[in-house]
Amino acid sequence: MTAYTVQMEQLPGLFAAWSAQCQVHVPVALETGFYDFSPWRPGTEIAFEYDVAYNPLKRFFMPPREDMIVFDLETYTAKPVFAAPSILLFGVHPYDVKAVTQLDQLMESGSVDQNYFSRRDAAVIFAMTPLAVSDTAFWASVGADKVDQGFDLYWTKIGPGTFHVEIGSGRGEELLLAAGPLAPATAGSREAARKAQVRAKTLGASRSLRFDWRETPHVMGRSWNSSLWHRKAEKCLGCGSCNIVCPTCYCFDIREEVDEKLKAGHRFREWDGCMLNGFALVAGNHNFRPQASERYRHRYMRKGKYIFDKIGELGCVGCGRCVRACTSKIADPCEIFNALWEESRNEI
């Protein structure tokens, strides 16, 4: 793979060149130990050492609320709405890249989600090897410590002011060289990057699944009637926070609004959550998942089995955001998968 070495002092020039072409988002510390992606401006301090961004990156490709059509009540016609803002996400951790490539697959299968890909195709992703790990994360144990696709560039900090940058796409290379030629990577810098990636994996292994993540669908297949669902869901407030912060949750509701003259309006999709009471409600007030435990189980079945059965990947990338977001402290996939594995491991 083509790679270059980039020095810290070359970054301002690169960011200036990139931000002339697109909106650049970088990880920043909002408060001590609290990070999120934020638009880059000259002088923005990039939090290279961030552990996890509070919000998932799905919002860039499927915003919390997004217009799908605009309609005219007088002519009774409708037109599609497509947004394609040029964005560059700098410093995306591998597990978040993995979440995006997973969404890519799910949005492409069956009926291609045109709105998603309109945004996705206009986005550039620069991945970055993590330097720190959130205490709720377990991505190293679900194969999400490193990705080999889904990025345009892959940055690894190999010294106090030095980066090793692997090329993932032509567009990535073009952007990397936008401010002038760079030094090609040396054998030494490649080795340093490899070591940094191993270090990330070691760091990330502080919390782990106790079994091979590929076993998860089998574990889930044995766990439909587990009492764990009731024990945990007893405390569930049904707030949907775990859905909202999850980088791979993408369920949505479709609603609409009209203007005050009742002449025109817009129909939009809005993030929804399977943990909310009304999610499986149908006309006549029949609820297909009336119990909190059923909703709770559905979410983990989806992460551990349904998504896996579809695309061969775990529907959880181990980012640990849900663990932090849950007020009741019941939304820990690592703990849940481990407990279900433990209680069913002797079953065939």
Add this chain to the structure above:
Amino acid sequence: MKSRTFSPYVPRPATLVSKSPLSDLVTLYEFVQDNGKNLAHKPGQFIMVSIYGVGEAPFSISSAPIKESNVFEIAVRKIGAVTKALSELPVGTKVGIRGPFGTSFPVHEFVGKDTLLVAGGLGYIPIRSLLHYQLRHRQEFGRISVLIGTRTPKDRIFTDQIEALAKGGDVEVLETVDMPDADWKGNVGVITTLLPKARVEPQNTHVAMIGPPVMYKFVLRQCREMGIASDRIWVSLERRMKCGLGKCGHCQINSLNACMDGPVFRYTDIERLEEAI
């Protein structure tokens, strides 16, 4: 970068050409697409109907696919925002249509076989699409038995058509109500009280059933006891489809989406899914 022009979320305009009440709350609506094209649906499929400013909701198509006619029908109970708005639309008004969506009853598999159609409550609406298709190609099918159950006599829909059908003798029609009124002279009881009365040859019968969620397991058990093989039973499972495209997650039944993998399922394909029946 390619610019996009097509969105499966854009409804096509259609015009309401007629409406007629079927019961206190259920109305039959007939539409024609403004593009002049046939809807080209298959029995068992559904469409999304939009009333701009109110919303969009899924409805089973009740008419049979007919090449020579562009009119298609849905029958709708007034129960929520979209259905209430629909009930207030005068003839000649436009609505938006997306679809048809989803799987259909495999009529080619039914050819030469007997068919048992089980319709609980509003389940008769989509069953009617299949039944009317079969009636239009009557010689291709063996015996057709239709079991219809409603809560009360007042909830019966398409009563004239069903009575004519029963009198015609071409199709075996058995009806029941859960709660009779003073005038009801027919069978009383849930729909499973009809099955033993139907003249069904289990070895040669294909079953199609649609009804309220509670209905399926009892009818399925009865079919099994009668010796009808599970792979010859088709169920239509309705959920709250919102996108119709397998994305929004609302109609999920375990790992399947009712909007694309269904609504019509071969029973053996969903038998092991805990959330199906």
